[in-house]
Amino acid sequence: MxxxxxxxxxxxxxxxxxxxxxxxxxxxxxxxxxxxxxxxxxxxxxxxxxxxxxxxxxxxxxxxxxxxxxxxxxxxxxxxxxxxxxxxxxxxxxxxxxxxxxxxxxxxxxxxxxxxxxxxxxxxxxxxxxxxxxxxxxxxxxxxxxxxxxxxxxxxxxxxxxxxxxxxxxxxxxxxxxxxxxxxxxxxxxxxxxxxxxxxxxxxxxxxxxxxxxxxxxxxxxxxxxxxxxxxxxxxxxxxxxxxxxxxxxxxxxxxxxxxxxxxxxxxxxxxxxxxxxxxxxxxxxxxxxxxxxxxxxxxxxxxxxxxxxxxxxxxxxxxxxxxxxxxxxxxxxxxTFWYVMLRALREKSVFAFNAAKKRNGWCLEDRINSTHKRFKEIQIWLKFNNEHLTEWNILSEEFMNWLNGEINTSSEAGENIRPLFPMIWDRFLTNTGNQLMLYKAK
Structure with missing residues (x-):
């Protein structure tokens, strides 16, 4: 011992x-x-x-x-x-x-x-x-x-x-x-x-x-x-x-x-x-x-x-x-990890976008995407990664939220599943869209 x-x-x-x-x-x-x-x-x-x-x-x-x-x-x-x-x-x-x-x-x-x-x-x-x-x-x-x-x-x-x-x-x-x-x-x-x-x-x-x-x-x-x-x-x-x-x-x-x-x-x-x-x-x-x-x-x-x-x-x-x-x-x-911080922010924005926010009058997916990008910008300031990395995450998050909106509209996915099953939803998005994430790593 x-x-x-x-x-x-x-x-x-x-x-x-x-x-x-x-x-x-x-x-x-x-x-x-x-x-x-x-x-x-x-x-x-x-x-x-x-x-x-x-x-x-x-x-x-x-x-x-x-x-x-x-x-x-x-x-x-x-x-x-x-x-x-x-x-x-x-x-x-x-x-x-x-x-x-x-x-x-x-x-x-x-x-x-x-x-x-x-x-x-x-x-x-x-x-x-x-x-x-x-x-x-x-x-x-x-x-x-x-x-x-x-x-x-x-x-x-x-x-x-x-x-x-x-x-x-x-x-x-x-x-x-x-x-x-x-x-x-x-x-x-x-x-x-x-x-x-x-x-x-x-x-x-x-x-x-x-x-x-x-x-x-x-x-x-x-x-x-x-x-x-x-x-x-x-x-x-x-x-x-x-x-x-x-x-x-x-x-x-x-x-x-x-x-x-x-x-x-x-x-x-x-x-x-x-x-x-x-x-x-x-x-x-x-x-x-x-x-x-x-x-x-x-x-x-x-x-x-x-x-x-x-x-x-x-x-x-x-x-x-x-x-x-x-x-x-x-x-x-x-x-x-940067990977975790960014995906957690995307999860939280997605949970809000397709649950509480969607119940309000005047819901607009573009507004939810813009809100996500604003959050990513705040994280960039904290973590000090470059603009190229930010742009890649902005593109990917926009594709994800558009894809998820389609899944929910066709009842292939439910808003209440986003939080407890986010990792599997995310991986399904990457597989179904051919996205294997351009550059996960910050520079």
Missing amino acids: PASLELSLNEMTKRASSSNVPSKKLYDFSMEKKKQKLVRIVTQSVPEGILPKHYTAKLYDIKVGGKGPDDTIYNQNADIRKFIPRGTTLMSIDGINNGKNLDAVLYANRKFTGDIGDDDESQPESNDIWRSYCLGNPDEAEKVVAMEKLNGEAAHFSGRFIDGKFYIITGSKNVHMIISCEVDIEKYEGVRYTNAKVIARAVWKQLMQMQETNRLILFSLLHHTKCTVVCEILLPHNQHIVNLSNVKEPSLHVLSVTPTVSDKAEISLTALPPHHCLELASALGFNVAPYQIIDRKDVDDFIQRSQNEIHKEGYVLYYLKSSNGYENTIGMAKTK
Whole structure:
């Protein structure tokens, strides 16, 4: 076992043993921010028949912001950046012998961002905003782990032994459940749990497919460290930009492991060195994200090369700095490919054009095409690619929207399919029109 991995596992175990007081502080902090309308908390009682007899519990899913993107709140509130990651769940459990206990059962990735043009929901004010989310100066990192973004959905899981029985806490970005067996999943009712149930089934299936020895190792690790396993789940019925036609059922991929809440000063954004974490997860039987290790001085060249890749969303960069034998993640940043950024913009414009906009009086396809071209021009300014590349995308997007309009008018395609099935619609357009995309790469 790598020395830095062993050190990190020991540190996480110590951290977990003293996490009750920090969990209570996190609850109080979240409630105060809720009063300020900066945080939303959804409380759900654990359904009967899941926990051991004489136990009751509530789950508190904590989410920064309201219905829109949370970027503004994170950018303007350093304390929220510090204490509330994306994917935070507390559990209040009351047992007849153990009394009431508050536990941060999920504490996933802290918010991180990238350069202008790299965020999906909103754009940072400058190319240096991402540095404010780091624990240290990323320029002082010795190496960077570049982990491929798989263009799936966020998924989390952790675990606890309760009265000798193991329980999984799992779910989507903001909705989680605790289960001890697959049957428990169906005890959570309501539309709110639709995505969380898909993830829970995938997690449970993965656990049951593991060798028993590996499964027991994982259970022990999760219980004694109280860490959260951060994953992406690839869903064939709900795709984004990358074509997942080869994925026949929900597929879980481990990305990282994050530490539980603590009163100690944070020195690493991940519980384990990310590259060692992926090797450990793979050895236990999980699918993991592809990665490569880059010398810090070569990162800028890597980003420039990776931006010109196709059929990929991009990468998450983990900036590592050694200290007393540890390999700490002092910063994280995302970088997207030009291909992904442009196609995502086209998807969003197409979704609006053939759904909400088409219901209005005076709908005009030419107006929708012009709006798309305007968006492309904004992206060109952010990403600084040349006019030739912009012209090629303008031509291609116009052809696509004309083609898609014809498909919808002849009922060969439906507007509501554009978002969940965009990659397949796009590939069908390229095939049917003979377009294999003139020049995907920016210059």
